[in-house]
Amino acid sequence: xxxxxxxxxxxxxxxxxxxxxxxxxxxxxxxxxxxxxxxxxxxxxxxxxxxxxxxxxxxxxxxxxxxxxxxxxxxxxxxxxxxxxxxxxxxxxxxxxxxxxxxxxxxxxxxxxxxxxxxxxxxxxxxxxxxxxxxxxxxxxxxxxxxxxxxxxxxxxxxxxxxxxxxxxxxxxxxxxxxxxxxxxxxxxxxxxxxxxxxxxxxxxxxxxxxxxxxxxxxxxxxxxxxxxxxxxxxxxxxxxxxxxxxxxxxxxxxxxxxxxxxxxxxxxxxxxxxxxxxxxxxxxxxxxxxxxxxxxxxxxxxxxxxxxxxxxxxxxxxxxxxxxxxxxxxxxxxxxxxxxxxxxxxxxxxxxxxxxxxxxxxxxxxxxxxxxxxxxxx
Numbered sequence: 456x457x458x459x460x461x462x463x464x465x466x467x468x469x470x471x472x473x474x475x476x477x478x479x480x481x482x483x484x485x486x487x488x489x490x491x492x493x494x495x496x497x498x499x500x501x502x503x504x505x506x507x508x509x510x511x512x513x514x515x516x517x518x519x520x521x522x523x524x525x526x527x528x529x530x531x532x533x534x535x536x537x538x539x540x541x542x543x544x545x546x547x548x549x550x551x552x553x554x555x556x557x558x559x560x561x562x563x564x565x566x567x568x569x570x571x572x573x574x575x576x577x578x579x580x581x582x583x584x585x586x587x588x589x590x591x592x593x594x595x596x597x598x599x600x601x602x603x604x605x606x607x608x609x610x611x612x613x614x615x616x617x618x619x620x621x622x623x624x625x626x627x628x629x630x631x632x633x634x635x636x637x638x639x640x641x642x643x644x645x646x647x648x649x650x651x652x653x654x655x656x657x658x659x660x661x662x663x664x665x666x667x668x669x670x671x672x673x674x675x676x677x678x679x680x681x682x683x684x685x686x687x688x689x690x691x692x693x694x695x696x697x698x699x700x701x702x703x704x705x706x707x708x709x710x711x712x713x714x715x716x717x718x719x720x721x722x723x724x725x726x727x728x729x730x731x732x733x734x735x736x737x738x739x740x741x742x743x744x745x746x747x748x749x750x751x752x753x754x755x756x757x758x759x760x761x762x763x764x765x766x767x768x769x770x771x772x773x774x775x776x777x778x779x780x781x782x783x784x785x786x787x788x789x790x791x792x793x794x795x796x797x798x799x800x801x802x803x804x805x806x807x808x809x810x811x812x813x814x815x816x817x818x819x820x821x822x823x824x825x826x827x828x829x830x831x832x833x834x
Contacts (some may be wrong), residue, residue: 483507488520492558494528499622515541515548522554530713531562547580556592559567565592581750583613587622596627596776597815602626615663621653628660629815636660653683655690656817662825665834667694668761681833685711689819697826701732710819712737719745719755723789724819726758730796750782764790788824806830 522537556571590605624639660675677687692707791806
């Protein structure tokens with residue numbers, strides 16, 4: 456699971472989607488664009504306002520606001536639909552292409568996201584956010600050098616945009632160039648001290664550099680500036696899951712699961728923390744709320760003992776080469792955890808080594824496998 460708010464509540468890798476440039480008067484229209492309101496409430500208000508049969512720029516603004524609210528609530532399909540409606544009416548709306556690209560990116564459709572960012576940049580060559588977002592999509596695809604090139608373009612246009620350094624740092628992190636990654640995260644935090652994404656990613660870089668104490672400090676600070684940072688809770692929880700105290704690990708994983716109860720990864724980590732403490736797992740109580748088809752559904756089924764490891768490995772081998780590599784990284788880790796829970800520590804050790812060697816550094820499974828090996832006496 457990538458450390459980009461995998462599909463969940465922000466910390467968004469990029470601070471925000473492009474906002475609609477308007478201020479509505481009152482009633483549903485004002486509530487529709489109220490950034491302080493919950494996304495679900497904004498969706499309801501926007502929908503009511505849209506049904507008032509508005510047209511032209513009013514309708515565009517309302518659709519944009521609702522599309523952003525859908526995005527923030529994790530409903531990327533509906534966000535894509537709203538921004539597609541805007542684009543159909545006005546193919547020269549660069550912000551709509553950028554916003555739709557964000558939704559595609561968070562939905563795991565990076566090729567479509569890149570195509571939209573290409574169009575946004577063609578319409579507005581100085582659209583900094585689109586360059587950074589395009590870099591993030593390239594990073595997701597494993598093209599780290601292209602990601603760095605994109606963020607370099609953004610920095611040349613606006614050297615004060617912190618997200619450019621955050622995303623470039625993430626690319627350096629996956630290239631295992633930890634000094635450059637840390638330098639970029641440091642720069643991002645100079646520009647935006649409460650930039651939680653840069654904080655927990657810097658923690659990851661410190662962890663990979665063999666400095667778990669500094670990593671823990673960054674994870675603690677992440678949660679301090681953003682108590683709802685799922686990545687912050689998960690990152691800290693992983694260190695405590697294998698290094699103790701495990702009760703605190705359980706608390707972190709539980710909080711992450713509470714923040715986005717529909718996310719399968721959050722449910723898996725909480726379940727695993729409970730099992731490692733000798734308690735009954737929690738997956739059985741939430742399985743009906745989780746997606747049982749799309750990845751990581753095979754991992755959920757594996758942990759529920761609905762399928763065997765051999766079948767889970769088969770299901771992980773579907774998709775393009777980069778997708779298969781990522782899925783194999785994840786499934787190998789969970790099989791190793793099952794081996795550990797069964798007392799088969801030698802098999803678990805081999806699984807952790809394999810996970811560490813094949814996973815991207817930015818995956819939580821990489822951190823967990825490394826921590827598990829340290830707990831077993833390996834550096």
